[in-house]
Structure formats: structure tokens, C-alpha cells
Amino acid sequence: MTTPTRRDRRTPEAGAIRGELAHLAAARLGSDFYQRGAIDVARDLIGCALVHGRRAGVIVETEAYLGPEDLASHARFGPTARTSVMFGPGGVAYVYLCYGVHEMFNIVTGDAGQGEAVLVRAIAPLVGLPDDAAVGRGPGKVTAALGIDRRHDRRDLARGALFVARTGDWPPSVTSGPRIGVAYAGAWAARPYRYWWRDHPAVSRSRATTVSTRRRR
């Protein structure tokens, strides 16, 4: 997207976008929303808007990661230089680089010391994004579409340009199933901690039973 000129700001489209962004800013979620268990937060985030600056998408897919006992979670090693943010209070971003290529956006949840977080796996375009479900389909696509990267790690979602807001949208049905790409986690891989807006075209994978196809070595 190019920077709007002064003339563009006066078009009806630009006015509608500004109005939508103002509405989202007024509906920003506060810290209380995040200071609950990751499972509840992951489910309730479906249908909310993830906003960064002038771009926003409706969250349609998430995954909950529990504390150190969860063998699929980065918290499984306890607090480290990278993951200490997960052990702080809920409501801040945890952003890390995956496979040396993709930025992953997570929201820390719960109280300090718990180590829980929620990964945002897919968004549907809402403001400032091409009207194409593929732009936010997958966790690496979410951050690329919204311009989120590791500079946003540890950012407080209760203030600033990066936040989550309630919307008028409500998913007709939220479904759960096993998390994606965590086959290394043994029995924890089978737990139904992935949540998605059922039948939504922006969800990264549609089948409830899909598990990683990564080959064993």
C-alpha cells in the first residue's frame, strides 16, 4: 500500500477507513481480557480485530500455549532470554523468529509466573489490507500483512499502535482441534488447543484432524 496523499484522505474510502480505525481504537481490549487462562483467551480472541497502525484483520484462528508443563510451548525450558516475557503478566506481545524466516505474533496471557501465551495463526482482512483471504492465512502471513516483527516483542497491547479490539463480528461457530506443527510434543500435540472460526476461508487449515506432516528424523 502506498502512502495516501492529502487528496486521498478526503475520498469517501479514506474517510470510512479513518472511521473504522477510530471505532477500533475505542473498542481496544484492556489488560483484564488477557489476564485469564490461555485457553479462554484463545477462544475469545476469535472474531476480535488485531490492529497495527492503519491496518487490521479479524482474528479467525489461534492456538493456546500453556506453561512449562506444555511440551509444545517455548515455555517448556522455563524463563530464558527470549521467553522471559511469557512469564510476565498477560497483555503484552511475544514476537519471535521462526525457521529464520517468519515472525510469529503471540499474546502473553494469565498472571505473572504462569508462562502462558496465545499464537495468532490467521486473520481475515478488515482495514488497509487487500480483500483476499490469503493475505492473513497462516501465522507468518499475519505478521507480514500487518507489519509486525520482533521490534514489537514485549509491547504492551493496552497502549500504542498494536492492540486487539472487539468488533461487531461474532463467529457463528468456534471449533477446536490439535495444534499445528508441534508433533515433537508427544501427548501434548493431541490436545485441542487450536481454535478457529468454523468454515472461514482465511483459516490456515480447515480440517480438525490435521496434524503436522513433518517427517521424523
Place this chain on the structure above:
DNA sequence: GCGGGGATTAACT
């Protein structure tokens, strides 16, 4: 320091 591997994606065969 070293070595193994990963909460992915796109482009192959």
C-alpha cells in the same frame, strides 16, 4: 563455542 532443530512457507517433483 558447537550442533541440532524449529508454533512456516512456497516452490518443487
Place this chain on the structure above:
DNA sequence: GTTAATCCCCGCG
């Protein structure tokens, strides 16, 4: 179905 890309985390010595 398979594989490369690409960086840095983490455990261990």
C-alpha cells in the same frame, strides 16, 4: 510428498 531458505535459540561441554 519433499525440500530449501535462513537465523537464532537452547542445551551441553
